[in-house]
Amino acid sequence: xxxxxxxxxxxxxxxxxxxxxxxxxxxxxxxxxxxxxxxxxxxxxxxxxxxxxxxxxxxxxxxxxxxxxxxxxxxxxxxxxxxxxxxxxxxxxxxxxxxxxxxxxxxxxxxxxxxxxxxxxxxxxxxxxxxxxxxxxxxxxxxxxxxxxxxxxxxxxxxxxxxxxxxxxxxxxxxxxxxxxxxxxxxxxxxxxxxxxxxxxxxxxxxxxxxxxxxxxxxxxxxxxxxxxxxxxxxxxxxxxxxxxxxxxxxxxxxxxxxxxxxxxxxxxxxxxxxxxxxx
Amino acid sequence: xxxxxxxxxxxxxxxxxxxxxxxxxxxxxxxxxxxxxxxxxxxxxxxxxxxxxxxxxxxxxxxxxxxxxxxxxxxxxxxxxxxxxxxxxxxxxxxxxxxxxxxxxxxxxxxxxxxxxxxxxxxxxxxxxxxxxxxxxxxxxxxxxxxxxxxxxxxxxxxxxxxxxxxxxxxxxxxxxxxxxxxxxxxxxxxxxxxxxxxxxxxxxxxxxxxxxxxxxxxxxxxxxxxxxxxxxxxxxxxxxxxxxxxxxxxxxxxxxxxxxxxxxxxxxxxxxxxxxxxxxxxxxxxxxxxxxxxxxxxxxxxxxxxxxxxxxxxxxxxxxxxxxxxxxxxxxxxxxxxxxxxxxxxxxxxxxxxxxxxxxxxxxxxxxxxxxxxxxxxxxxxxxxxxxxxxxxxxxxxxxxxxxxxxxxxxxxxxxxxxxxxxxxxxxxxxxxxxxxx
Numbered sequence: 001x002x003x004x005x006x007x008x009x010x011x012x013x014x015x016x017x018x019x020x021x022x023x024x025x026x027x028x029x030x031x032x033x034x035x036x037x038x039x040x041x042x043x044x045x046x047x048x049x050x051x052x053x054x055x056x057x058x059x060x061x062x063x064x065x066x067x068x069x070x071x072x073x074x075x076x077x078x079x080x081x082x083x084x085x086x087x088x089x090x091x092x093x094x095x096x097x098x099x100x101x102x103x104x105x106x107x108x109x110x111x112x113x114x115x116x117x118x119x120x121x122x123x124x125x126x127x128x129x130x131x132x133x134x135x136x137x138x139x140x141x142x143x144x145x146x147x148x149x150x151x152x153x154x155x156x157x158x159x160x161x162x163x164x165x166x167x168x169x170x171x172x173x174x175x176x177x178x179x180x181x182x183x184x185x186x187x188x189x190x191x192x193x194x195x196x197x198x199x200x201x202x203x204x205x206x207x208x209x210x211x212x213x214x215x216x217x218x219x220x221x222x223x224x225x226x227x228x229x230x231x232x233x234x235x236x237x238x239x240x241x242x243x244x245x246x247x248x249x250x251x252x253x254x255x256x257x258x259x260x261x262x263x264x265x266x267x268x269x270x271x272x273x274x275x276x277x278x279x280x
Numbered sequence: 281x282x283x284x285x286x287x288x289x290x291x292x293x294x295x296x297x298x299x300x301x302x303x304x305x306x307x308x309x310x311x312x313x314x315x316x317x318x319x320x321x322x323x324x325x326x327x328x329x330x331x332x333x334x335x336x337x338x339x340x341x342x343x344x345x346x347x348x349x350x351x352x353x354x355x356x357x358x359x360x361x362x363x364x365x366x367x368x369x370x371x372x373x374x375x376x377x378x379x380x381x382x383x384x385x386x387x388x389x390x391x392x393x394x395x396x397x398x399x400x401x402x403x404x405x406x407x408x409x410x411x412x413x414x415x416x417x418x419x420x421x422x423x424x425x426x427x428x429x430x431x432x433x434x435x436x437x438x439x440x441x442x443x444x445x446x447x448x449x450x451x452x453x454x455x456x457x458x459x460x461x462x463x464x465x466x467x468x469x470x471x472x473x474x475x476x477x478x479x480x481x482x483x484x485x486x487x488x489x490x491x492x493x494x495x496x497x498x499x500x501x502x503x504x505x506x507x508x509x510x511x512x513x514x515x516x517x518x519x520x521x522x523x524x525x526x527x528x529x530x531x532x533x534x535x536x537x538x539x540x541x542x543x544x545x546x547x548x549x550x551x552x553x554x555x556x557x558x559x560x561x562x563x564x565x566x567x568x569x570x571x572x573x574x575x576x577x578x579x580x581x582x583x584x585x586x587x588x589x590x591x592x593x594x595x596x597x598x599x600x601x602x603x604x605x606x607x608x609x610x611x612x613x614x615x616x617x618x619x620x621x622x623x624x625x626x627x628x629x630x631x632x633x634x635x636x637x638x639x640x641x642x643x644x645x646x647x648x649x650x651x652x653x654x655x656x657x658x659x660x661x662x663x664x665x666x667x668x669x670x671x672x673x674x675x676x677x678x679x680x681x682x683x684x685x686x687x688x689x690x691x692x693x694x695x696x697x698x699x700x701x702x703x704x705x706x707x708x709x710x711x712x713x714x715x716x717x718x719x
């Protein structure tokens with residue numbers, strides 16, 4: 001009873017004063033000129049393939065992508081879409097990628113726990129069996145699922161690019177706890193850790209060490225593998241993963257707009273005609 | 281629905297039906313022959329727009345309910361599943377989520393139109409009150425709908441809002457437990473919110489029926505606020521207003537489509553794409569934009585119960601508005617002073633909405649240092665919210681009751697047709713000065 005009363009009082013306080021405690025700000029990401037921006041923007045398939053490779057070789061070691069299946073890679077608008085295979089489950093790239101994974105399953109004859117090669121229908125396997133294992137492997141921090149990451153942060157893909165490519169050495173006077181890394185684009189508040197002059201630096205601490213390095217991922221299309229390029233490509237890939245129907249949506253929207261504008265014009269003409277003898 | 285019906289059954293079947301269930305007559309009298317003032321402007325098209333919004337929300341909502349899983353472990357991924365694996369699921373889901381915002385844009389314009397043109401005054405008090413019952417139901421529906429995707433804002437928004445009821449003395453804790461279906465926002469809460477979110481729109485539809493009924497008895501108000509005097513003041517609803525409303529509806533759909541197809545997440549909060557986690561509180565819990573003015577009023581009061589009462593009071597005061605406004609003149613067009621106060625009121629509502637989205641202690645004017653007044657710096661959003669809240673209530677409780685007795689309204693036209701004749705310049709090009717004489 002009392003505990004509840006205190007909790008409610010705290011909540012009441014939090015309503016009025018709470019957000020102030022979270023003061024501090026992160027640097028706003030610089031906008032990236034992604035091909036998919038704007039009302040007619042489309043994904044650059046080459047970029048999605050490069051981004052997938054960055055995800056596969058770097059991110060997937062710690063981050064799951066539970067909402068995606070291998071078949072998604074081969075669907076329309078996806079990184080490995082091929083018009084010759086309208087059903088993404090038949091797409092040879094998708095099949096090959098899936099088969100490279102071992103998927104936990106139950107043998108339907110014996111009931112034993114087995115591992116089998118993945119199929120297009122399988123979901124991306126999570127690198128950790130459970131949350132505790134994920135935290136244990138990352139100094140207590142939980143690598144978040146990346147399925148909708150590009151929609152779950154302000155500035156979306158611009159933010160992902162800025163964060164991944166934006167690691168800098170902490171300014172002198174900023175104490176960084178072991179196992180944490182300073183990133184000016186990370187949300188948080190550095191004030192308690194700041195002993196230098198003036199205002200504490202923008203940004204926050206992140207448990208993920210810098211992941212990208214020049215030539216860490218080899219791009220098969222010959223694109224120079226710089227940190228900036230890797231960050232852009234993986235941001236584009238993650239945006240596709242969060243909004244796989246974006247191209248369909250914009251194309252549908254374009255048609256809908258034309259229809260609505262013509263319809264509005266016809267209705268306006270009818271309106272003028274019907275009302276022409278009424279003074280109003 | 282009121283007055284003499286002009287419906288004449290033309291076929292044998294219609295005559296047979298008319299003596300048994302005069303439903304065709306009802307439709308005819310309501311949306312075909314219904315006499316409507318001929319001077320309604322585009323602010324009057326939002327009633328029709330709202331009807332379309334309701335139909336869109338119910339239709340898309342029924343499809344979503346076919347695929348949605350109301351369980352804390354599956355709700356978030358089932359919504360994403362709808363957008364990825366259901367045919368045109370992205371369209372249905374984004375229509376529903378953006379449709380809610382469109383619904384509120386339209387309802388706020390509809391409400392401000394009623395306030396400006398005095399549509400709440402006799403004989404339309406019941407119509408007005410029914411409208412606010414619809415608005416309350418909309419708020420409840422929208423709030424519970426926002427909880428269903430079970431993202432971070434869904435969960436923590438639900439915690440904040442349900443806890444508000446805990447501020448009530450004696451019954452508060454019992455009400456909160458009852459709303460939760462347990463001792464915290466959890467699976468039981470999600471289940472009942474889903475059930476109620478499905479039920480309430482049909483209650484809205486029912487009250488909308490009453491709202492239209494209460495509209496058709498006294499008939500529409502109009503921009504000059506003068507009663508309809510003769511048949512010359514009106515036109516039949518169809519085709520005159522079906523075409524005008526239809527045009528406005530399509531313009532509104534263009535706005536809707538701009539968000540839906542090209543920026544579907546602009547009106548939502550990115551945190552709601554993070555699955556709900558009771559152990560991690562978002563840095564700033566903010567409601568959807570359409571609740572921000574009330575959120576600002578809530579936070580303007582340092583006392584929780586006081587804040588809750590004031591927030592509900594902000595809506596309650598609208599229920600008694602017909603008896604607070606003492607002016608006999610309906611339309612603000614003829615109340616120059618009232619118009620000024622109204623414009624400040626509209627501004628205060630926008631300011632409240634803006635404050636609701638800001639941190640209370642942030643400075644309104646950056647870099648300007650003032651002094652601490654009571655508990656916060658004067659140059660802070662909490663004080664701006666307090667000033668706007670004060671004006672909000674003063675407008676209803678002081679301005680409208682007193683102004684009606686003291687102001688001098690300008691001359692109102694004799695009838696709806698008079699200003700038309702005296703302002704031929706307002707006619708479309710090519711029309712003659714007195715076209716009705718042409719028969």
